[in-house]
Amino acid sequence: xxxxxxxxxxxxxxxxxxxxxxxxxxxxxxxxxxxxxxxxxxxxxxxxxxxxxxxxxxxxxxxxxxxxxxxxxxxxxxxxxxxxxxxxxxxxxxxxxxxxxxxxxxxxxxxxxxxxxxxxxxxxxxxxxxxxxxxxxxxxx
Numbered sequence: 001x002x003x004x005x006x007x008x009x010x011x012x013x014x015x016x017x018x019x020x021x022x023x024x025x026x027x028x029x030x031x032x033x034x035x036x037x038x039x040x041x042x043x044x045x046x047x048x049x050x051x052x053x054x055x056x057x058x059x060x061x062x063x064x065x066x067x068x069x070x071x072x073x074x075x076x077x078x079x080x081x082x083x084x085x086x087x088x089x090x091x092x093x094x095x096x097x098x099x100x101x102x103x104x105x106x107x108x109x110x111x112x113x114x115x116x117x118x119x120x121x122x123x124x125x126x127x128x129x130x131x132x133x134x135x136x137x138x139x140x141x
Contacts, residue, residue: 002059006062007033009040061102061103062103071085083101092122094126106119
């Protein structure tokens with residue numbers, strides 16, 4: 001699977017830790033930045049990632065900021081993006097199964113590396129169930 005990943009300065013360290021985790025699982029990871037933990041504006045990186053996910057069929061995105069809230073708000077402004085802020089694995093599974101989420105948002109100041117890895121694994125394993133959920137997801141467009 002192809003992942004695009006980006007963060008702001010608060011999410012930089014978690015982003016850098018999740019990249020090798022994903023690569024070890026055999027996924028392709030495109031790091032969209034930032035390159036260090038100097039202060040940046042999260043909407044810039046959310047917008048960049050969303051453009052890449054929308055332009056690359058079957059790809060998924062991961063956005064990380066301090067709380068995850070700013071990234072999720074910025075990402076969900078894009079038509080076709082269904083970004084889910086998840087702080088535990090069940091929410092990540094349901095985001096994929098019921099909402100066909102294509103972007104996972106994480107709060108680096110909310111979850112540690114171990115929990116972030118569990119959330120990410122659940123997000124990856126989750127599959128859209130379709131059925132009654134299809135009509136609901138279509139209404140988001």
